[in-house]
Amino acid sequence: MNSTNMLLAAPELWVMVMACVILIVDLYLGEERRGIIHMLAILTLVFAAIITLRADYAADGVREAFAFNGSYIRDTMGDVLKLFSFLILAIVYTYAKFCLRQFRMFRADFYTLSLFALLGVMLLISANSLVMIYLGLELISLSSYALVAFDRDSRLGSEAAIKYFVLGSMASGMLLYGMSMIYGATGTMDLGQVAQAVRSVGSDDPLLVFGLVFLVVGLAFKLGVVPFHMWIPDVYQGAPVVTTLFISSVPKMAAFAMAIRLLQTGLVDMQADWSQMLSILAVLSIILGNVAAIAQTNIKRMLAYSTISHMGFVLMGLLPGTAMGYGAGMFYVIVYSLMSAAGFGMVILLSARGVEAEKLDDFKGLNQRNSWYAAIMAMVMFSMAGVPVFVGFFAKWMVIKAALDAGLMWLAIIAVIFSVVGAFYYLRVVKLMYFDEPLTEAEIDAPVDFRAAISLNGIMMIGLGIFSSSLIAVCMASFGA
Amino acid sequence: MPIYEIVFYAFSLVMLAGAVGVITVRNPVYAALCLVLTFFSASAIWMLLEAEFLAIILIVVYVGAVMVLFLFVVMMLDINVAPLKEGFIRYLPVGILVAALMAAELLVLIWSKGRFEAGAYPLPAPNPEEYSNTKAVGEWLFTNYLLAFEVAGVILLVAIIAAVALTLRHRAGGHRQNPSHQVRVERDERVRLVKMKPEPRQGS
Amino acid sequence: MLAEYFPVLVFLAISVVLGAILIATGGILGALLGHSQPNSEKSSPYECGFEAFEDTRSKFDVRYYLVAILFIIFDLEIAFFIPWALVLDKLGVFGLAAMTIFVLELIIGFFFVWKKGALEWE
Numbered sequence: 001m002n003s004t005n006m007l008l009a010a011p012e013l014w015v016m017v018m019a020c021v022i023l024i025v026d027l028y029l030g031e032e033r034r035g036i037i038h039m040l041a042i043l044t045l046v047f048a049a050i051i052t053l054r055a056d057y058a059a060d061g062v063r064e065a066f067a068f069n070g071s072y073i074r075d076t077m078g079d080v081l082k083l084f085s086f087l088i089l090a091i092v093y094t095y096a097k098f099c100l101r102q103f104r105m106f107r108a109d110f111y112t113l114s115l116f117a118l119l120g121v122m123l124l125i126s127a128n129s130l131v132m133i134y135l136g137l138e139l140i141s142l143s144s145y146a147l148v149a150f151d152r153d154s155r156l157g158s159e160a161a162i163k164y165f166v167l168g169s170m171a172s173g174m175l176l177y178g179m180s181m182i183y184g185a186t187g188t189m190d191l192g193q194v195a196q197a198v199r200s201v202g203s204d205d206p207l208l209v210f211g212l213v214f215l216v217v218g219l220a221f222k223l224g225v226v227p228f229h230m231w232i233p234d235v236y237q238g239a240p241v242v243t244t245l246f247i248s249s250v251p252k253m254a255a256f257a258m259a260i261r262l263l264q265t266g267l268v269d270m271q272a273d274w275s276q277m278l279s280i281l282a283v284l285s286i287i288l289g290n291v292a293a294i295a296q297t298n299i300k301r302m303l304a305y306s307t308i309s310h311m312g313f314v315l316m317g318l319l320p321g322t323a324m325g326y327g328a329g330m331f332y333v334i335v336y337s338l339m340s341a342a343g344f345g346m347v348i349l350l351s352a353r354g355v356e357a358e359k360l361d362d363f364k365g366l367n368q369r370n371s372w373y374a375a376i377m378a379m380v381m382f383s384m385a386g387v388p389v390f391v392g393f394f395a396k397w398m399v400i401k402a403a404l405d406a407g408l409m410w411l412a413i414i415a416v417i418f419s420v421v422g423a424f425y426y427l428r429v430v431k432l433m434y435f436d437e438p439l440t441e442a443e444i445d446a447p448v449d450f451r452a453a454i455s456l457n458g459i460m461m462i463g464l465g466i467f468s469s470s471l472i473a474v475c476m477a478s479f480g481a
Numbered sequence: 482m483p484i485y486e487i488v489f490y491a492f493s494l495v496m497l498a499g500a501v502g503v504i505t506v507r508n509p510v511y512a513a514l515c516l517v518l519t520f521f522s523a524s525a526i527w528m529l530l531e532a533e534f535l536a537i538i539l540i541v542v543y544v545g546a547v548m549v550l551f552l553f554v555v556m557m558l559d560i561n562v563a564p565l566k567e568g569f570i571r572y573l574p575v576g577i578l579v580a581a582l583m584a585a586e587l588l589v590l591i592w593s594k595g596r597f598e599a600g601a602y603p604l605p606a607p608n609p610e611e612y613s614n615t616k617a618v619g620e621w622l623f624t625n626y627l628l629a630f631e632v633a634g635v636i637l638l639v640a641i642i643a644a645v646a647l648t649l650r651h652r653a654g655g656h657r658q659n660p661s662h663q664v665r666v667e668r669d670e671r672v673r674l675v676k677m678k679p680e681p682r683q684g685s
Numbered sequence: 686m687l688a689e690y691f692p693v694l695v696f697l698a699i700s701v702v703l704g705a706i707l708i709a710t711g712g713i714l715g716a717l718l719g720h721s722q723p724n725s726e727k728s729s730p731y732e733c734g735f736e737a738f739e740d741t742r743s744k745f746d747v748r749y750y751l752v753a754i755l756f757i758i759f760d761l762e763i764a765f766f767i768p769w770a771l772v773l774d775k776l777g778v779f780g781l782a783a784m785t786i787f788v789l790e791l792i793i794g795f796f797f798v799w800k801k802g803a804l805e806w807e
Binding site (some may be wrong): 010016020023067068069071072107109112113116119123129130132135136138139142143145146149150152159206209213 | 586588590591624625626627628629632633635636638639640642643646647650
Binding site (some may be wrong): 485486493528529531533534538541542545546547549550553554557596599608610612613615616618619620622623624630631633634635637638640641644645648649651 | 686687690694702704747748749750751753754755756758761762764765766767768769771772775776779780783784786787790791793795797798801802803
């Protein structure tokens, strides 16, 4: 073990130290100076990004390096996902500061817990052993449970936290059970060695197949795909909107990385088995997510069902087992996180004086109240629906193309049909904003950093769409496609 | 060594009985006690595998601390058992269906992919006399699993923050002692000397 | 190694047998010698002659759980010290550094709890 190796984990170390610093600094700050916490958190993210970018570990073209006896891996995929996590978390913090102030919940707990969750996200993205995957996941989950119950006086929030906790623990149990079987069959925790052992044991060893089933179930719970999606709508609706904003964006990237590490790095030889399971999950999610979202009148709940269908698309990228497909899935999950952040950012923007604007009706006539915000929301909705030019279209396009290349025609057809069905409820929001009378004439007011962030976030929907090729190229390059 | 087998089967039986007890007994306190029994038997089985450190930690942490907290919660919480059972019959068919499906899937998997033969996963060879499992855990935990170990520390830290964030609230008008203030108290804060003229006793 | 634990097994066996014997003799003697006259009044709760006002179970303040959870967390922390102490001479400075970071993380937690006033009983 040498120290240069450990320096690979410098971004993680930095985030951990800063989370602790913020924890302690807050103890000495009064209510009125809590803005410092926000500044420190943003600073943490900026420097984490710089440290990540400055890392120089590429040796003869292979951007891949290991530390901590192979339990930690730095590669391009990990770095890109981490950088986007920092970006999205910075956006989330900008939205959150405004929201927490309005709801009189501006406590440092939100920042410390979400920074620790970010640490979990980073560790999970960089995990190269079963035990690190589990620990990273638990770090995210534990912080998220607390964040869901963040508003202690809200009955819905507490209920959501309990549901999330019980189902999440069950999922962790499943995952751990699966991992223990994989460990029993291969005798190693290291994912690279697991792959080798699978090759020598043979991929139809019953213990391995058992383990895989439980792993996929645990994974599906965490991603929130049908039939393991039950917690998503309740948690998204019950949690305070800042928490929903957070858990719907950043951890999804970690969940994607977890799927890649487990299935592609560790169990690549069992691709025939897991591809089958994932295709069922993907189809069910795309169908149920889009159909159930139509019936919703609560926008948080509607976006929750839309998440389920988006995660179905991400799985669709994974299941062909091709480099193209992995790249498409990665692009999709990044795009989804940005869209989700913008969507919940708009909900925060419309929430006034401690009442969340969680009804669809709250968006009525937004164009008359403020046409720029209406335009942003329209861009987000178009992007989520997959209207061409917007970035969401390219994400869907890449995923469907990957499925077609793998000869999964039926899957592609279902995905297209239900994307069209899904477009209905996204466009309904646009219709409400532009063709209905507003329920209130109250002015929409937000601090300048919030306005800047949401404008940037909205412009990304179309900007990333027009210039999508470079991001797609980066995603593809991560998997050598 | 037949005694090894006897002990193994005895504790396995007790463990299974305990596990069944956890989910069948009506009283939640009994269920928690059954769980203690299950943990204890599991720890005995770990001991048979020469994992003595883990076995003892299981007893100290789970039986000693976690289960006491469990019992504490179960006994102190105002749980009315009757409403908990209400949905039981209604959800029973769905539950049985899911359980049957899972069991069927597992059975099919075992049949199609080959069986778990007794010889396929042999007992590990016994360790030499001077082998210490605790030392082995230490050597691995602090070198190969260093990152995992430190992350475990972070998870404990998050657990502290979460527990405090969720449960701690200072109520207005709460009385609290400040020991350092108590110690540092000066005479002037407690005693006031009043100078006054001597007064003659009434009625004398 | 297992041989060293044999006495524990013996004690365990003796305690199980002894417990069974005591319960059995108690039950048998009680059934033979005792008078059994069950009565609903006898088994009803007695509260100084009043009817019982409320259920025996009552909700407890959440602060008790906070103390219990903090106890478990630090209990777990201590558990990590045992294997560490055994192999410290082999691990050397590296092991010391590893444990220092771990303990620092928890000291920060401890400091946080202390400063927040979670250890104080209002």
